[in-house]
Amino acid sequence: xxxxxxxxxxxxxxxxxxxxxxxxxxxxxxxxxxxxxxxxxxxxxxxxxxxxxxxxxxxxxxxxxxxxxxxxxxxxxxxxxxxxxxxxxxxxxxxxxxxxxxxxxxxxxxxxxxxxxxxxxxxxxxxxxxxxxxxxxxxxxxxxxxxxxxxxx
Numbered sequence: 001x002x003x004x005x006x007x008x009x010x011x012x013x014x015x016x017x018x019x020x021x022x023x024x025x026x027x028x029x030x031x032x033x034x035x036x037x038x039x040x041x042x043x044x045x046x047x048x049x050x051x052x053x054x055x056x057x058x059x060x061x062x063x064x065x066x067x068x069x070x071x072x073x074x075x076x077x078x079x080x081x082x083x084x085x086x087x088x089x090x091x092x093x094x095x096x097x098x099x100x101x102x103x104x105x106x107x108x109x110x111x112x113x114x115x116x117x118x119x120x121x122x123x124x125x126x127x128x129x130x131x132x133x134x135x136x137x138x139x140x141x142x143x144x145x146x147x148x149x150x151x152x153x
Contacts, residue, residue, distance in 0.1 A: 002030040018083040030122040033129045036096040051147040054133035063130035096127050
């Protein structure tokens with residue numbers, strides 16, 4: 001995490017995603033944890049659903065990756081989100097994700113920490129999954145369908 005002092009005022013409204021500094025890019029993440037959930041795509045319909053089965057590195061208490069700097073080494077399939085990879089990744093990202101919203105020219109939700117100034121606002125006001133997941137280390141992949149989130153994620 002970078003200090004908020006490293007960020008330009010309301011940068012998300014004026015700076016294109018490709019021109020953001022690393023601290024600005026990282027600050028867009030609201031910390032909901034949804035991108036760390038395993039997803040299922042049904043071949044017959046193309047429907048994408050989120051499960052409550054989280055990546056093995058996901059910390060259910062903090063709602064963050066337990067080894068963010070080295071995540072790709074431990075989880076080779078982990079997507080490192082960048083302005084270049086965003087176009088290919090947006091379809092599977094949660095509807096409330098700031099990266100996805102800004103990519104499609106939409107505004108940040110009112111509960112986003114950049115707007116509230118409160119790093120916990122995602123957990124108190126927004127769509128956090130903190131405390132609502134199980135580790136993929138404890139659920140066999142063939143059982144993930146039993147763990148689909150029923151509400152929109």
